[in-house]
Amino acid sequence: MGTIIEASATATAHSRPFAPGARKLADAAARLCLERADRTVDELDLLINAGVYHDKLLQEPALASLIQEDIGANPDPDRPLGAGHGTFSFDISNGACGLLTGIHLVDGMLASGTVELGIVVASDIDPEPGVSEGFGFPSVGGAVLLSADDSRAGFTAFQFATFPEYAELFGSYVDWHQDARRGLTHHGRNILTVEIAESYAAQALECAESTARELAGAQALDLGQVDLVVANASVPGFADGLARRLGVSAERVASPADGLATAHTAAPAVALESVQLASSRTVLFVSAGAGITVAAALYRA
């Protein structure tokens, strides 16, 4: 029995200030994903949100619970609480590796039979355009719908690695900036800052390559058999660069649409929009992000 991708979807916002926030982007991607899979929202047992940059940088509750409410995933007023139904939702954070991390968690709960249908959503927006410093990710949301299938292999292996010696290359934080003009203690604002060093892109490639090769080695996979690479690290050119390093030809790389090359947590879903997953036999997913953290997965479509 394998965990398979039933559908994936994205939602984008092209203009501010009237464009939707991170929550609504996740809502839209989740709804489209369910529609593409011909599933109803009440079938969802599990909803994991892996986005990092939310509207207002909400810290409580989990954004996933708001998304669950928005899309109307349970309760069913005709069925009382405690009758074996419901949806469980929570947030995870693993930077650009968040979507693959969420898929790994859903894979575990599908295998145990704890859930039958799970969705991982991710979206990012600049919470305060013009105020935030260094934020360069496009506003986009993504969703991946997962279930177990007795007849297909689906996700067969995951590999995770961290390289803390490069932690300084990618950082983001919210800190108080005093407004010097006021001269009073409490005048100022909390501001988001994102800092990505120039050397991050090259280092992410190196870390991603080593993790991907480790996965391939553990699975006795000849990288020449890979017919689709879905890779992201929040910087342009990463997927092509990784494919070159791994010896996979450029036409086997899932390329994001124009303007979305630096998509952050939703990037794997963005890349899947450009390909027919069902026509690929062996798919290599690789995400790299702050930490440097790398997540890799093998999917047999």
Place this chain on the structure above:
Amino acid sequence: MALEGGADGSADGGSYTSRFAAVGALVPERRVSSDELMGSTKHRTHIELERLTGIHERHVVGEGEDSYTLALGAARDALAHWDGAAEDLDVLIVTSISRHVGGLRLQLEPTLSVSLKEALGARRAMSFDLTNACAGMLTGVFILNDLIRQGRIRRGMVVSGEYISQLGINAARQVRTVMSKQLASLTLGDAGAAAILERAPEGAPGIEVTGFTTLSEHSRLCLAFPAKIGRGESMYTDARAIHKISIEALPPLLREALDQAGLEFDEIDYLIPHQTSARAIKKGLKDVSASLGVAPKHVVVTVDEFGNTASTTHFVALRKYLSDGRFAKDDRVLLLALASGIEVGVVIFKVDQLVGRYGHDH
């Protein structure tokens, strides 16, 4: 609910039983009484916080302490009471709501799990952060329990450090009356907590059931985000509505989890609820017990001493009771999460070998 476990401790797809191998906590030395906090409010509120909540004091961070240091200290405390070592951990989950590193700077990336993994020497562990309001640690337990029961991993740690006392300081500048939506912020205290889960030896007791669900139609009753008036965060809570909804929802959900484990409510020796207010806990559990017809033998209240320490409350209480020698080996404990979302979570387990790890063997 999403449920794991069953009457024989290993039903529904699980090949193994998981158990709590050790728990740890780090509570800061510095204390602030409710009287001191209410004495610092900007407006004359006439709120008798200690009488309302039963909270006498809470511990708050001192110089050099933050979410990260509290989590690290708690993780080390758990490791010190375990037979294994950090390098044996397969998974590390950090569940802090507050991710303050270096004072009140909120760190988004990299995750706290990257630096904790490095500091602990958990080289092999797959690591990530998870947030689920005050249900975060129990959500991490739910995930680890699932992975251990399947045999996918053997050992994992869930850890949290909460530096949230600044919310109380921010609230003290704005609260005017007992109806303020920032009243709950005045109940908060700082703490770190950690739990190590492992595969139990064959036949040994452990976690009997875990269950979770999200009543998301009430997701907007408690919202926290970076403050507009100063460093840290502000939180706005309709505590009365959350309490009312939770107490109405609990009986059928508890019944579902208890049925899955083949248990009755009065077979629970110690119930450790999320610690919000002593009065709310006592009133709520009285109503729930009346609805179920029976009551657990003991209800644990530590909020008087620590305040509401967010995602860490269950394990701060568990660690205290272990240190105090309050449990017997055969005792059965129910951890109950009620958190913004609204998240309802249940973990039922036998204390067993934990008893002997904290200087008491009964």
